[in-house]
Amino acid sequence: MADLKQTALYDLHRDLDAKMVSFANYSMPLHYANGIIAEHRHCRSHAGFFDISHMGQCLITVDDAATALEKLLPSIIGTLPSGKQRYTVLTNHEGGIIDDIIVSRLDQDYMLVVNAGCKDKDYAHLQQHLGRHFRSRPDQALFALQGPAAQQVMQQLAPSACRLKFMQLCRTSIHDIPCLISRSGYTGEDGFEISVANESALELAKLILSFEPVQPIGLGARDSLRLEAGLSLYGHELDESISPVEAGLSWVIDKQKRQFLGADIIHRQLQQGAPRKRVGLLIEGKIPVREHSEIHNDSGQKVGYVTSGGFSPTLKQPIALALIDRRFDQQSCYALVRNRQISMRVTTLPFVPHHYHRG
Template structure:
């Protein structure tokens, strides 16, 4: 772990008994003493605290910031009110995805959260495309924590009335125990929850305050992945990539009607009437997990796609997966097979998400 970058909570993770792993160049907690399944179920039933400080945070400042990002994404940025957030993608000229990002409108421009493994290329890409009257400001001094689960709002109500008043995908500046932070009502688990952006020097203080609450436990990357899989959410490098279009990934809802001025628009918009491959959920018959990279075949043994993410679902008590498969196979209830170490494992095409979202909308 010596050659890996460390978040400001690295020492706390060790104190809490985390098993550390390498992820996107960082030493990150895979799980703690209770293990992935118990952490997962705790987040679904109470509240979990995640260290996501490896993610990138930056600002695009200037009067034209929203207009500029509008033309690098499928749109909807210029309509954002101050304090509103949007999930979107940066597209490339070939119709693929450079990264999926969260964008918030602030009074001076935009605030962005980008994936850890993509942040360097994202920053370079954005810097090359900003006009002179816009400025990219990278914020390496900030940490990011996520408080997720059905008890998250109860906990947050003890610290910030402004944050608890937010709806899903809204953000505000507030204080926790006198510490300045920006909080959004968002997350990557399918549960109600909050993401807290705070200076690295204050991150451990905030984390300890939240972990002192009886219903809050620390959650590692392992459960973060199984939670997002159950929620049917894309992971960059799996369901999204430079060669997978946002429409193949099932993100048609991102596209603003009539907006055609963004990289790769000609190719991407040609898929609005149908894509050759599409993302689906798979329920696995039996107990053998179906992992990323497994071929998906039909009853005749012909390959129809590939698994992009797969794991055991603690909530459903069975293996589940997501896959990119030929669109004519993507019928709910369709029986297919995943090829796992020479075995044909029966799978059934299923609705996404596997577990319903519980986002807070007033």
Template sequence: MSDLKQTPLYDLHRELGAKMVPFAGYAMPVQYPLGVMKEHLHTRAQAGLFDVSHMGQVILPGSDAAAALEALVPVNLVGLGESRQRYAMFTNDAGGILDDLMVANRGDHLFVVVNAACKEADLAHLRAHIPEVVEIADRALLALQGPAAETALETLVPGVAAMRFMDVATFDWQGAELWISRSGYTGEDGFEISVPAAQAEAFARALLAMEAVEPIGLGARDSLRLEAGLCLYGHDIDTTTTPVEANLAWAIQKIRRTGGAREGGFPGADVILAKLETGATRQRVGLRPQGRAPMREGVEIYADAEGGTPIGTVTSGGFGPSIEAPMAMAYLPADLPEGTTVYGEVRGKRLPAVIAPMPFQPTTYKR
């Protein structure tokens, strides 16, 4: 642990009794004394505070930044309105996904948040194609998620309640400039807040002083995002999966598709556009295992209870505290409809699972 990087909230995590684990080169809290199950349910019922400062924060300055970044992603960024944010993904020449990211238009620059495990590779990728890339190293990133998030944050930062899902804005808190987006990765309404590192602990303490807010670790963050049907890079998406196979075609706007005004022009466009037209042979789907045994990452999926060869593999799986049942994601043949029963091999036994719609838990974003 001594060789790991620390976020600005490291000492606070230790004070709060967090169990710290290595994650993407950082010492991160996996859970607090409340425990993963209760942390998950508290976020769904009230509000959870997550430290996501390990993620990369990047600024792309200038009026040409949107066009430059659009050449690396299959997403409409030139048309992204000021004070709005959009989900995007870096693709490679084979149409695979290098990383997924959030892009915000903050007027005179773009603010980009990338995954921690891909941060260095993403920065190198950006610098190879875009003249000016500024890594932000002196700010923390917090996520406040859950139905009480709006009331809690509005108490400290008046005005945030007026924001809609995927809005971004700048606010002041005791002299600290906060960059806030109404977004998150739990399926709940909530906010992500970039705060100067020097004020991060004081700001976190102010939120945690509220009865509705509890600190939440990586364990519950993972079960929350899985219930919401959201991908985890390196597990559900990677360089071998295209956005179409990953069921992320909704993120590719019409203007970047075949026949659109800015068709293609991104790495792997020929592969991705072809799959958009003809469909992929495999697709990321939701699974509801029948019974109580979870089907975790790596479990092979079969069409039949006995014999045959695997038709796919689970990429994420676990128990959903909110749905009170196991859940999983897997890549399976695209011609299998929802409701189809397949079989996962768990400890030498084939157990049934039904292909199910996602999200497993309804989302509550403020539209």
């Protein structure tokens, strides 16, 4: 993996006995010594530390940044107050999703966090439309502290960050290290994401990990945590052929907004219905139903496919997310796994309740 990119914490991950894997052209920890399920459960019960520095951070710096950026998004961000965030998507001309992103208002500027696997194409897209007003921030690392003990730990590091509500952010310092901290995350738990300069990343990571409730968490548990929380993953529930309506993200679309890429197609789907819909599935038995598995109705007709599937340590059973035909209105269906019919039941999302701090 010598040709892969490394985050500022690469050596720390190795020191912590992480199993390193290739992900989005980075060498990243899949799990540490205790394994994925133990890490998953620790985050649900205590606090997990995630290195997510492979994700992209960039700034939009222009006098009328909102107007320029809104041409690329179905959401309104011009009314976003300073210190608040919004989840949204970048769309293409066909109404598909280029990426799902977080937009943060920083006074007159906007900070974007984009997915690691989409970073290059996102940056090219933003550069094309925003020119010199777009600036990437490869000098910044990004961490997540997630779980019911996250506030207890943050109270000792940066008390001002504990006054934030879900999807708010502030500038502060931790032991004289300047940070940008948001109350957000990708696990369904309460928690924080911390943007910090690469040069201070190792010092801050070691400080956070020194707290007894905190353990390092790898990509494996990050995926199972987000799946239980019913959160989409780019390349699975989201891609350039899937619209935000199909992906269950109609709530990010401003119903009056017409000037963005793919607007006609997306608004038509809002009014008339999209061809497909995202659903959650509870799997009967112990055999997981993996990505790309075909879904059939009781008559044997194919009605969709699994986009993400795995074992839920919290529910102690396999679960899945899927895209299915919008006309499918039954509760029961099945997937074919190694020529076996695996019974499944459509369920509401999330699989495990969210615990965001909304105040």
